[in-house]
Amino acid sequence: MNVFLGTSASKGIGIGKAFVIPETVKRVIPRSKIEESSRDEQWGRFEKSLATVSADISKKMTDSKDNKIQSQLYETYFLMLNDPEFIKELKNAFYSHSLNIEFVLDRQTEKYARHLRSSGNEYLAERAQDICDIFGKVLDDMLDFQPFNIETVPNGVVIVATQLNPSDTIVLSKRKIAGLALTEGGISSHVGILARNYGIPAVFALDNIASQIESGQTVVVDGNNAEVFANPDENSLKEFRKKIEEENSHRLMLEKFRSVEARTKDGEKFSIFANIGTVEEAEIALQEGADGIGLFRTEFLFMSQTNSGRSSLFNEEEQFKAYSTVLKTMQGKPVTIRTLDAGGDKLINSPEIHINEEKNPLMGLRAIRLSLENPMQLKTQLRALYRASVYGNLKIMLPLITQVEQVKKTLEIARTVRNELASEKIPFNPDVPIGIMVETAAAALTADCLAKTSDFFSIGTNDLTQYTIGVDRENASVASLYDEFHLGVLRMIQNTITEAEKAGIEVSVCGEMAGRKTSVLVLAGMGIRNLSMSPKSICEIKELLSKYTVKELKSISSKQLNSL
Ligand code: PEP
Ligand code: MG
Numbered sequence: 001m002n003v004f005l006g007t008s009a010s011k012g013i014g015i016g017k018a019f020v021i022p023e024t025v026k027r028v029i030p031r032s033k034i035e036e037s038s039r040d041e042q043w044g045r046f047e048k049s050l051a052t053v054s055a056d057i058s059k060k061m062t063d064s065k066d067n068k069i070q071s072q073l074y075e076t077y078f079l080m081l082n083d084p085e086f087i088k089e090l091k092n093a094f095y096s097h098s099l100n101i102e103f104v105l106d107r108q109t110e111k112y113a114r115h116l117r118s119s120g121n122e123y124l125a126e127r128a129q130d131i132c133d134i135f136g137k138v139l140d141d142m143l144d145f146q147p148f149n150i151e152t153v154p155n156g157v158v159i160v161a162t163q164l165n166p167s168d169t170i171v172l173s174k175r176k177i178a179g180l181a182l183t184e185g186g187i188s189s190h191v192g193i194l195a196r197n198y199g200i201p202a203v204f205a206l207d208n209i210a211s212q213i214e215s216g217q218t219v220v221v222d223g224n225n226a227e228v229f230a231n232p233d234e235n236s237l238k239e240f241r242k243k244i245e246e247e248n249s250h251r252l253m254l255e256k257f258r259s260v261e262a263r264t265k266d267g268e269k270f271s272i273f274a275n276i277g278t279v280e281e282a283e284i285a286l287q288e289g290a291d292g293i294g295l296f297r298t299e300f301l302f303m304s305q306t307n308s309g310r311s312s313l314f315n316e317e318e319q320f321k322a323y324s325t326v327l328k329t330m331q332g333k334p335v336t337i338r339t340l341d342a343g344g345d346k347l348i349n350s351p352e353i354h355i356n357e358e359k360n361p362l363m364g365l366r367a368i369r370l371s372l373e374n375p376m377q378l379k380t381q382l383r384a385l386y387r388a389s390v391y392g393n394l395k396i397m398l399p400l401i402t403q404v405e406q407v408k409k410t411l412e413i414a415r416t417v418r419n420e421l422a423s424e425k426i427p428f429n430p431d432v433p434i435g436i437m438v439e440t441a442a443a444a445l446t447a448d449c450l451a452k453t454s455d456f457f458s459i460g461t462n463d464l465t466q467y468t469i470g471v472d473r474e475n476a477s478v479a480s481l482y483d484e485f486h487l488g489v490l491r492m493i494q495n496t497i498t499e500a501e502k503a504g505i506e507v508s509v510c511g512e513m514a515g516r517k518t519s520v521l522v523l524a525g526m527g528i529r530n531l532s533m534s535p536k537s538i539c540e541i542k543e544l545l546s547k548y549t550v551k552e553l554k555s556i557s558s559k560q561l562n563s564l
Contacts, residue, residue: 001232002213004206007479008226009185009192012201013244015237016178018219018230019153020210021161027136027145031103042101043094049141053134054081076127077134086112102142109135153177158219162210166190166346167303170277173198179221181209181228186482188462188473188512190345194300196515196534197277203228205476254539258289262542266549270524272542273334273532275510277301279322282329285535289542292334294458294532295397295510296326298381299342319384327392334393336458336510336532338437339381339410341367341399345474353377362472367400372409382417389429396434397458402442407453410434439463439511444492451503458532459496461511461519465489484513485522490561497527508532517544524548525557 034042061074080086086108094104109132116128140147150168153159155175163184164172169191172180180202185191187204195202201223213219213230220229220240229236262270273294274285278301285293301322302314314322327335342348343366353374358364371378385396398410414434421428438444439460447457461484466473468488471481483489493509500507508530513519515533520541523531533541548556 001236002230004181004203004209004212004228004230006181006203006206006209006226006228007187007476008202008223009180009182009187009189009204010195010200010202011223012199012247013224013240014158014177014179014201014221015240015244016156016158016219018160018181018213018215018217019157020213020215021150021153021159021164022148023162023210027140027143027147029102029106029139029143030100032100033098034100036098039095043091045142046101046105046138049138050081052141053137054078056137057081057134073130076130080127080131080134081138102139105135105139105142158221160210160213160215160219164191166194166300169194169198170300170303173200179203179219179223179228181206181213181219181221183207183209184474184476186473186476186479188465188482190474193275193462193512193534194277196536197275197281199536205479254543257539257542257546258287260289260542262291262545264524264545264548264550264553266551268550269529270545271508271530272538273336273508273510273530274535274538275515275532276326276535279325279329281535282326282335285538286329286331288535288538290333290535290538292330292336292393293326294334294336294508294530296335296337297341298338299340299346299348302340302342302348303346316380316384316387319381320387323385323388323394324391327388327394330392332393334395336395336397336435337385338397338399339368339378339385340371343367343370362466368398368406368410369400372406375413378410379413379417382414383421386414386417386421386428386432387426389432390427394429394432395456396432397456398434398436399460400439400463401436401450401454402440404446404449404453407434407436407450411453435505437463437510438492438496440467441492444496447496447499448502451499451505454505456506456508457496457500459493459507459509459511459528461489461493461509461513464492464511468492484511484519485560485563487561487563490522490526493523494526494561501527506530515541517541520544521548521553522557522560525553525555526561 057074057078061071061078064071064074090105090108093108094101113128113132116124150171153172153175156178158179158181159172159177160181164182177200180195180200182204183206185204201221203221203223203226206228217230220232262272271291273292274290275295276282276285276293277297323337342353343364344362365373401407418430433455435456436450436454437460438447438457443450462473465482465484469481469486471478473482497507509523509528510532513523514531515537520531
């Protein structure tokens with residue numbers, strides 16, 4: 001039996017066969033000068049690959065005839081592949097230069113996509129990514145490049161990989177994965193958050209794990225002790241199975257907290273909300289006894305959509321359906337929906353939102369900055385949100401605010417949206433509160449100014465910690481420096497609470513600190529009464545709070561604040 005030590009990212013024990021995900025390799029397009037005499041041979045190769053991909057798409061079109069959305073997508077692909085205009089232009093471009101066909105094809109595809117993106121027509125802009133996708137398949141065939149397809153992962157396996165992106169994790173959650181063993185990722189990374197939300201045991205920061213375990217080996221992921229075991233003997237397996245049973249009965253015991261209010265030993269009430277990333281998780285939140293949704297990360301919704309073969313973003317109608325379903329599910333309980341927090345590690349591959357490669361994406365065009373650069377997308381999202389507002393108790397939240405100006409600009413767009421809906425006689429709630437995430441030092445230290453334009457604050461401790469200490473939350477090699485109890489972080493939180501109280505606006509915490517047993521006591525002692533966490537942590541946190549008095553909580557936090 002081999003033992004690997006890492007960092008726990010999601011508790012629980014999982015046993016399964018290893019599925020080792022190969023390193024993702026990007027398609028590299030070669031560029032070379034070619035002789036005139038080899039042109040026909042190169043063009044012939046292109047035509048052969050075009051025919052192969054066309055035949056494949058045509059088969060998929062027939063196979064998916066019962067799924068309207070998929071078959072329409074394949075039909076679009078098929079028509080694009082066989083568009084005589086595009087082929088004619090490509091041939092002209094190829095025969096008038098002395099460059100290899102792969103390079104010319106890639107360049108022509110990008111040129112066409114750019115043209116569609118800038119057409120100003122929503123339908124055509126949506127086709128831009130489709131054209132890149134489909135001619136990308138032709139290029140893959142010509143280059144004999146086989147990209148890894150996450151959809152091929154079987155049910156019940158333990159995923160072993162160097163790294164995983166959040167959208168792949170969403171796909172994997174549907175495969176009932178037994179565990180995750182990764183080299184990269186910190187405990188507040190989005191993959192870690194998703195693993196906890198879906199109850200997948202996970203251990204990260206495992207050096208070279210993908211080259212030390214082979215697919216098919218039996219693997220145990222012990223998220224409680226941050227250990228991974230390969231090829232365990234029968235006795236060890238028996239022990240692990242016993243522990244899994246014990247955990248299951250502990251979870252059953254905690255279930256009684258689903259229906260009780262969160263209160264301290266001396267009766268102080270807390271509101272415990274859930275963080276969700278998909279519409280379906282609202283059901284889980286309700287089942288687990290959440291007082292509402294404290295954070296709906298809408299970008300995960302968009303990421304799973306673009307991952308399932310569709311390139312365009314959810315349109316207004318689809319967003320409206322998703323938001324109103326969550327609001328209806330929560331039966332009048334508060335539901336805080338955050339506008340798109342894309343960028344950084346949460347990449348969305350869509351023609352509506354073009355995210356350029358950035359040298360330092362976490363400091364780059366992400367979250368509200370990206371939305372304000374793409375006001376049409378923000379407007380569509382706000383329209384869908386306002387339209388859904390009549391189905392429940394909605395609050396809108398803006399991510400990564402650093403300036404009052406960003407809030408004002410968004411409020412202006414929200415006002416336009418309300419005016420439009422009113423003139424279209426579409427019902428909506430005009431009084432939906434609009435609040436902000438406090439997740440940068442700039443926001444925490446200017447909380448007094450931001451409180452004047454914000455209806456509420458929600459402290460995003462994941463980003464607040466990363467930006468305050470200057471430690472990438474996704475990077476396993478600096479994970480030991482990622483310290484949510486750093487006095488700098490605690491003072492930011494303290495200042496935000498003080499200013500929110502002064503301004504009389506609600507303040508909550510929706511970062512991972514809110515759902516961790518160690519940190520929640522400190523937050524509660526500092527005065528936080530609204531906590532938002534993974535639905536799976538709700539009962540555990542309710543039980544924990546019931547064991548302390550307010551005085552005890554205050555003493556825990558003051559010790560922490562004076563620990564340096
Ligand atoms: C945070 O930064 O704490 C937060 C809740 O947002 P996200 O984890 O989605 O960045
Ligand atoms: Mg954040």
